[in-house]
Amino acid sequence: MKKNSILTIIAVVLAGGFVFVVSGLTGSRISAQKADPKPMPDVITLAKEAKLGQVTFDHKKHTGGTYTIDQSGAIACIACHHTARPAADIVKFPPLKTAWPADRTTTLTAELYAKDPAGAGANACRDCHARTGDKPKLLYAIPEVKHEGSAAVISLNNQQAYHRTCAGCHTEVKKTVPTTKGPTTTQCTMCHKKSA
Numbered sequence: 001m002k003k004n005s006i007l008t009i010i011a012v013v014l015a016g017g018f019v020f021v022v023s024g025l026t027g028s029r030i031s032a033q034k035a036d037p038k039p040m041p042d043v044i045t046l047a048k049e050a051k052l053g054q055v056t057f058d059h060k061k062h063t064g065g066t067y068t069i070d071q072s073g074a075i076a077c078i079a080c081h082h083t084a085r086p087a088a089d090i091v092k093f094p095p096l097k098t099a100w101p102a103d104r105t106t107t108l109t110a111e112l113y114a115k116d117p118a119g120a121g122a123n124a125c126r127d128c129h130a131r132t133g134d135k136p137k138l139l140y141a142i143p144e145v146k147h148e149g150s151a152a153v154i155s156l157n158n159q160q161a162y163h164r165t166c167a168g169c170h171t172e173v174k175k176t177v178p179t180t181k182g183p184t185t186t187q188c189t190m191c192h193k194k195s196a
Helices: 002-035 059-064 110-113 158-176
Strands: 045-047 054-058 145-146 153-155
Touching: 054 059, 059 145, 110 153
Parallel strands: none
Antiparallel strands: 045 054, 145 153
């Protein structure tokens, strides 16, 4: 009986020490993230390994100009960062399924990012849409969707995600504003540039 009591006390002390150490490490990681938030990037280089060359995406221009499909204002953060809203909102936009983080209660906006960059939940495209053969950073696998109008399943790797989002938007803008200079789905080298 006395031996069991001593073993129980030792187990409780060890468990308490483990919890203390783990919470201290987690807390220091969280405070380090909050202490050094990343500023919103002006330019993002996409498709660094693409055969046609990398793509220089002017993030500042797209988020600050009149680049919506109807040319009425800046593109909303969630047009690209589509997981950055509550799950209850995501289900309204099939085939989207994933909110990140899963318990998210806010929708990503420039204002939210300005207030708390570390807590805003803005992830890079490749965090979910990895290259074929790579594992995404945030998901257990690259997302898949059923092809529109058929039973084919499409793996939304980074190439598919970029082309569906970027080229899809540019094509819609071209329909609304035929004089726009933005590239369409058949003008690959307007975006892709081989590095020297």
